[in-house]
Amino acid sequence: KKFEDVFDKIRDELIERFTSENMPQDAIEWYKRSLEYNVPGGKLNRGMSVVDSVEILKGRSLSDDEYFKAALLGWCIELLQAFFLVSDDMMDQSITRRSQPCWFRLENVGNIAINDSFMLEMAIYQLLKKHFRQESYYVDLLELFQETTYQTEMGQLVDLITAPEDHVDLGKFSLKKHNFIVRYKTSYYSFYLPVALAMHMCHVPASYTHSGKVVSPYKLALDILLPLGEYFQIQDDFLDYSGTPEQIGKVGTDIIDNKCSWCINVALSVATPEQRKVLDENYGQKDSQKEARVKALYEEINLRERYRKYEEDAYQRLG
Amino acid sequence: KKFEDVFDKIRDELIERFTSENMPQDAIEWYKRSLEYNVPGGKLNRGMSVVDSVEILKGRSLSDDEYFKAALLGWCIELLQAFFLVSDDMMDQSITRRSQPCWFRLENVGNIAINDSFMLEMAIYQLLKKHFRQESYYVDLLELFQETTYQTEMGQLVDLITAPEDHVDLGKFSLKKHNFIVRYKTSYYSFYLPVALAMHMCHVPASYTHSGKVVSPYKLALDILLPLGEYFQIQDDFLDYSGTPEQIGKVGTDIIDNKCSWCINVALSVATPEQRKVLDENYGQKDSQKEARVKALYEEINLRERYRKYEEDAYQRLG
Numbered sequence: 018k019k020f021e022d023v024f025d026k027i028r029d030e031l032i033e034r035f036t037s038e039n040m041p042q043d044a045i046e047w048y049k050r051s052l053e054y055n056v057p058g059g060k061l062n063r064g065m066s067v068v069d070s071v072e073i074l075k076g077r078s079l080s081d082d083e084y085f086k087a088a089l090l091g092w093c094i095e096l097l098q099a100f101f102l103v104s105d106d107m108m109d110q111s112i113t114r115r116s117q118p119c120w121f122r123l124e125n126v127g128n129i130a131i132n133d134s135f136m137l138e139m140a141i142y143q144l145l146k147k148h149f150r151q152e153s154y155y156v157d158l159l160e161l162f163q164e165t166t167y168q169t170e171m172g173q174l175v176d177l178i179t180a181p182e183d184h185v186d187l188g189k190f191s192l193k194k195h196n197f198i199v200r201y202k203t204s205y206y207s208f209y210l211p212v213a214l215a216m217h218m219c220h221v222p223a224s225y226t227h228s229g230k231v232v233s234p235y236k237l238a239l240d241i242l243l244p245l246g247e248y249f250q251i252q253d254d255f256l257d258y259s260g261t262p263e264q265i266g267k268v269g270t271d272i273i274d275n276k277c278s279w280c281i282n283v284a285l286s287v288a289t290p291e292q293r294k295v296l297d298e299n300y301g302q303k304d305s306q307k308e309a310r311v312k313a314l315y316e317e318i319n320l321r322e323r324y325r326k327y328e329e330d331a332y333q334r335l336g
Numbered sequence: 337k338k339f340e341d342v343f344d345k346i347r348d349e350l351i352e353r354f355t356s357e358n359m360p361q362d363a364i365e366w367y368k369r370s371l372e373y374n375v376p377g378g379k380l381n382r383g384m385s386v387v388d389s390v391e392i393l394k395g396r397s398l399s400d401d402e403y404f405k406a407a408l409l410g411w412c413i414e415l416l417q418a419f420f421l422v423s424d425d426m427m428d429q430s431i432t433r434r435s436q437p438c439w440f441r442l443e444n445v446g447n448i449a450i451n452d453s454f455m456l457e458m459a460i461y462q463l464l465k466k467h468f469r470q471e472s473y474y475v476d477l478l479e480l481f482q483e484t485t486y487q488t489e490m491g492q493l494v495d496l497i498t499a500p501e502d503h504v505d506l507g508k509f510s511l512k513k514h515n516f517i518v519r520y521k522t523s524y525y526s527f528y529l530p531v532a533l534a535m536h537m538c539h540v541p542a543s544y545t546h547s548g549k550v551v552s553p554y555k556l557a558l559d560i561l562l563p564l565g566e567y568f569q570i571q572d573d574f575l576d577y578s579g580t581p582e583q584i585g586k587v588g589t590d591i592i593d594n595k596c597s598w599c600i601n602v603a604l605s606v607a608t609p610e611q612r613k614v615l616d617e618n619y620g621q622k623d624s625q626k627e628a629r630v631k632a633l634y635e636e637i638n639l640r641e642r643y644r645k646y647e648e649d650a651y652q653r654l655g
């Protein structure tokens with residue numbers, strides 16, 4: 018609630034600028050609507066985890082000003098995510114997002130959503146400039162957002178050309194590619210970015226010496242958080258296949274949607290030539306019988322057991 | 337030629353990073369192709385004017401290193417423009433650009449072009465980080481690109497909702513809106529940005545005192561360059577109507593395309609109710625007879641003479 022209240026303030030600030038520059042009223046209202054439709058309404062765990070991380074690093078609860086600044090950085094991640102989601106839905110020609118129609122599907126919006134997504138992205142830098150310009154770590158924040166944006170776009174590119182919805186070619190899949198896509202498209206912005214922003218806000222330096230050894234805390238955070246991101250994505254991929262609608266809040270569609278999921282990549286890595294043929298003929302098609310055939314094959318290769326083993330290993334590595 | 341050679345170096349640098357991060361080969365080739373297809377091939381006057389401006393400010397020819405850095409800033413403007421053009425062509429559903437098919441029209445590209453446009457934009461910050469991170473004005477460059485990007489997107493938004501190709505509503509047009517669109521969508525990035533980049537590279541400060549008076553050189557540059565941008569755009573709008581194909585290298589389509597051009601806005605500002613009716617019924621439609629009717633009306637209201645007067649005044653103000 019407190020975190021969500023910060024959004025209203027941010028939105029008003031962004032709108033205020035447009036008013037002060039005499040932007041036509043219909044354009045101001047358009048932008049306001051885009052911000053309200055696309056930015057809040059998600060789970061907000063990325064954004065709120067900046068606040069949590071700052072509290073952990075400081076080892077105490079935050080003053081009002083500290084809370085506001087941490088929450089603002091959190092909302093910058095939510096803006097970045099909104100930019101990615103609005104555009105991803107266009108690229109995937111999706112229908113709904115967060116149980117409402119995708120923004121570009123709304124009457125009169127259409128392809129204008131491309132520019133709207135850009136303006137969600139640029140709001141980040143507007144806010145950083147206004148609230149962090151005086152801080153010694155301002156340029157670090159700028160570079161971190163830029164770098165993370167680029168990484169996510171790299172992941173999106175590989176995902177788009179590896180697993181287009183309308184052209185199945187399992188020859189393009191591999192566990193290595195899966196790993197690249199997960200890391201670049203999701204882990205950097207969802208797992209590393211919130212923590213790294215909090216570290217900058219707490220003046221954690223790029224490196225320091227501790228009992229004669231050089232410590233690089235941001236590298237350390239990466240080493241912990243990227244495997245964590247991978248673990249969560251693999252769990253998400255596995256649950257898309259194995260979870261009940263009650264567990265995952267939706268019906269999994271990764272097989273039908275030709276997703277470069279952990280499941281298919283494991284299957285490909287152990288498939289006999291006959292099994293590979295089954296996968297080639299049945300994966301990524303809008304046909305529930307073919308989907309069922311792929312699922313049967315996942316059972317044949319003991320995917321559940323393989324996931325259990327992966328999870329066990331991951332606990333060892335991450336724990 | 338020398339300026340164009342810098343592009344090859346930039347492209348190789350951008351690609352090198354991807355190779356070093358083990359991006360899959362097909363994605364690397366995709367990005368290379370996007371850079372080569374979308375970035376060079378324009379008139380390059382925005383980019384080259386950074387080099388010219390640095391030479392003028394320094395009052396001498398540039399060393400190799402200075403030339404490279406100025407040219408790199410110039411190519412960053414060309415990258416920004418490529419980002420705008422690739423996405424604008426999608427929003428306008430255009431067919432060709434620079435006498436080749438629009439990027440998104442190419443086989444297999446389609447909506448992936450949205451993400452490609454993002455990656456053209458982010459290349460700017462990649463290059464600035466690599467080549468200007470040590471400079472005292474680095475953060476000024478970052479803010480200038482961010483600010484200009486946002487301004488251009490604001491102009492694009494107003495243009496898109498004021499003059500959609502498929503829905504004519506001349507009630508939304510006005511000379512004031514024309515002025516806003518021109519300034520935000522074109523002048524900031526085409527006229528102010530090259531000069532401001534050159535000024536930063538030459539360490540021109542935000543303000544200084546001269547014989548007891550505070551001078552703000554960037555504000556001064558804006559005051560000169562924004563009216564210049566407006567002048568050039570109004571000339572462009574007028575020539576779209578009055579120029580022969582030999583003069584302008586194409587057949588003007590602003591009337592048919594429902595463009596919020598200077599010509600229609602002048603006509604609206606002086607039209608009698610009868611003339612307004614003619615404009616409402618004939619503007620912005622894919623019909624050459626209706627286009628001819630609008631052109632006839634432009635003659636009735638002496639648009640040529642009005643343009644001559646505007647130009648005369650502009651010379652006074654700008655000269």
Ligand SMILES: [Mg+2]
Nearest residue numbers: 105106109111
């Ligand atoms: Mg999607």
Ligand SMILES: [Mg+2]
Nearest residue numbers: 105108109176
């Ligand atoms: Mg997608």
Ligand SMILES: [Mg+2]
Nearest residue numbers: 253254257271
């Ligand atoms: Mg999933």
Ligand SMILES: [Mg+2]
Nearest residue numbers: 424425428430
């Ligand atoms: Mg266009």
Ligand SMILES: [Mg+2]
Nearest residue numbers: 424427428495
């Ligand atoms: Mg356009």
Ligand SMILES: [Mg+2]
Nearest residue numbers: 572573576590
């Ligand atoms: Mg024109």
